[in-house]
Amino acid sequence: MKKKLLKTAICTALTVAFAVPAFANPFADVPTKHWAYDAVNKLAATGIVSGYGDGTFKGDKTLTRYEMAQIVASAMGKVSTVDQKVIVDKLASEFATELNSLGVKVDGIQKQLDNQIKFSGEARVQYDNNTEDTSYRFRLGATGKINDDTKLNARLTTADADGIDKTSLDNFGSPSIDRFNIETKLGAVDTVLGKQDLKLGQGLLYNSYEVDGAAITGAKAKLGGLTLAYDNSGDTSVQAAEYQNRLFGTNVAADYLKIDNAGTANEYAGLSTDVSVFGKKVGAEYVRNVSQKANAYRVGTDILGARVSYINFDANALPEQSGFNFAGTTSTGFGSNSQKDKGFQVTYDRDLAKNVNLELDYKNLDAAGDQTKATVNVKF
Numbered sequence: 001m002k003k004k005l006l007k008t009a010i011c012t013a014l015t016v017a018f019a020v021p022a023f024a025n026p027f028a029d030v031p032t033k034h035w036a037y038d039a040v041n042k043l044a045a046t047g048i049v050s051g052y053g054d055g056t057f058k059g060d061k062t063l064t065r066y067e068m069a070q071i072v073a074s075a076m077g078k079v080s081t082v083d084q085k086v087i088v089d090k091l092a093s094e095f096a097t098e099l100n101s102l103g104v105k106v107d108g109i110q111k112q113l114d115n116q117i118k119f120s121g122e123a124r125v126q127y128d129n130n131t132e133d134t135s136y137r138f139r140l141g142a143t144g145k146i147n148d149d150t151k152l153n154a155r156l157t158t159a160d161a162d163g164i165d166k167t168s169l170d171n172f173g174s175p176s177i178d179r180f181n182i183e184t185k186l187g188a189v190d191t192v193l194g195k196q197d198l199k200l201g202q203g204l205l206y207n208s209y210e211v212d213g214a215a216i217t218g219a220k221a222k223l224g225g226l227t228l229a230y231d232n233s234g235d236t237s238v239q240a241a242e243y244q245n246r247l248f249g250t251n252v253a254a255d256y257l258k259i260d261n262a263g264t265a266n267e268y269a270g271l272s273t274d275v276s277v278f279g280k281k282v283g284a285e286y287v288r289n290v291s292q293k294a295n296a297y298r299v300g301t302d303i304l305g306a307r308v309s310y311i312n313f314d315a316n317a318l319p320e321q322s323g324f325n326f327a328g329t330t331s332t333g334f335g336s337n338s339q340k341d342k343g344f345q346v347t348y349d350r351d352l353a354k355n356v357n358l359e360l361d362y363k364n365l366d367a368a369g370d371q372t373k374a375t376v377n378v379k380f
Contacts, residue, residue, distance in 0.1 A: 117144040126375040141179070153196075155179035178215060190222040198229050200242055200255045201272035203323030204285040204298050214321040236261045250275050259319055266291045268319065277301075292316045298324070298345075305348065311365075312342040341367040355379045 122139045141155040157178045181194030195217045200206040208214035216238050218231035225245050231238040239258040244251065255270035272285040280301055287296045296317035300309030311324065318324060324345075343365035350358050361373045 117142060121380045123378045123380075124375060126373060129372045146182075149185040151183050153179060153181050153183065188223060192220040193218075196220060198238070198240065199323075200240060200257060201253045201270050202283055202285050204272070204296065204318070205255055205257055205268060205270040205287045205323075206240065206319065206321045207323030208321065210323045211321050247273075257319070259321075266316075266319065287313075287317060287322075289314075289317050300345075305350075307345075307347040307349070309345045309347075310343075311345060313340065315340045339367055341365045343368075352376075 120141045120143075122137075122141075124137045124139075125134065126137075127134045137158055139155055139157045141153070143154075144152045146152060155178055156175055158175050177195075179195055179197070181192050181196040183190070183192050185191070195215055197208045198206055198214070198216050198220065199209055203210060206214070208216070216229060216231035217233040218229065218238070220227065220229040222228075225243055227240075227242045227244075229238065229240040237258075237260045241256045242253055244253045246252070250273050252273045253271070255268075255272075257268040257270070259266055259268075267290045268287060269290055270285070270287045272283070274281055274283045276282070282299065282301045285298045288294070294314035294317035296311070296313030298309050298311040300307055302308075313324075343363065345364075346360075346362045348358075348360040352358050355378060357377045357379075359373075359375045359377070361375070363371045365371075
């Protein structure tokens with residue numbers, strides 16, 4: 001079956017995606033004043049089109065589907081950006097049968113993109129009624145594949161900026177690299193070396209995803225359900241172990257954490273699980289500061305689209321790196337100077353649009369009182 005498509009038209013479409021420099025005219029039958037000259041010339045420079053053996057392009061020749069598939073296959077091998085992938089994917093879908101007969105798999109485009117450096121970003125606007133401040137933060141992340149088992153991760157972030165006006169960005173402070181690590185596989189062990197995130201259980205004990213400044217700089221190793229983490233890079237050292245498994249049909253995580261801050265050490269033990277109660281999933285977390293004999297627990301479930309939790313903690317039960325950390329009780333959060341408290345937390349999370357998320361967090365505690373945060377995250 002033949003499809004009457006001029007090669008010049010197809011080349012023009014591909015050239016929109018593949019921005020490459022042009023060189024001397026490679027085809028004798030494409031004059032320099034032809035409307036498709038630049039498109040044909042640039043794609044020839046990349047090797048996507050090669051013409052015929054006699055040095056001609058034969059732009060007025062009707063293409064068979066098989067010939068068209070050969071051009072698409074060449075383009076697939078040159079894909080390096082998402083925009084290129086969108087255009088080539090459409091052509092690859094149309095000519096999938098012919099590409100398969102050529103031994104070219106359509107999913108090869110995605111594999112090639114996986115080998116490229118990937119960038120991602122996040123912009124956050126947050127209002128805190130406790131401080132009555134609106135803060136702004138920008139993050140840019142990059143991931144580069146080194147080989148099939150190893151990749152490099154990095155992230156540039158600004159400090160939270162309060163009260164920015166339209167004429168100055170000085171309040172942002174100096175950007176910094178807050179994540180920089182190598183993920184690799186050593187035999188059967190998944191390892192991460194460098195500055196990285198650490199989350200234990202459901203986050204009540206330790207959660208650097210939620211707490212700025214809680215990232216560890218060290219090593220993390222995972223084998224099966226066992227994870228070990230170690231950070232001895234500064235005044236505060238962290239040693240952690242977690243074992244996850246399924247028990248009686250539920251996920252269970254047991255944790256150990258030791259934090260040594262300038263010679264003052266606290267050891268913690270944690271246990272978290274999720275169970276089904278009357279068809280509703282309930283998450284439960286328990287933390288004990290073994291060193292100071294203080295306890296904390298949180299129980300939560302989803303109600304009407306929001307996460308509703310009850311929390312009760314003794315003084316000193318939770319480290320500052322706890323995922324429940326927020327401004328209010330003390331300047332250092334729930335650290336060694338915290339006080340006993342209990343109450344409710346309601347978190348509402350909703351996507352406003354693609355890659356745009358709204359999170360409302362409300363806490364009502366006996367000692368700390370009411371606190372509300374509203375956060376809009378934009379990811380790209």
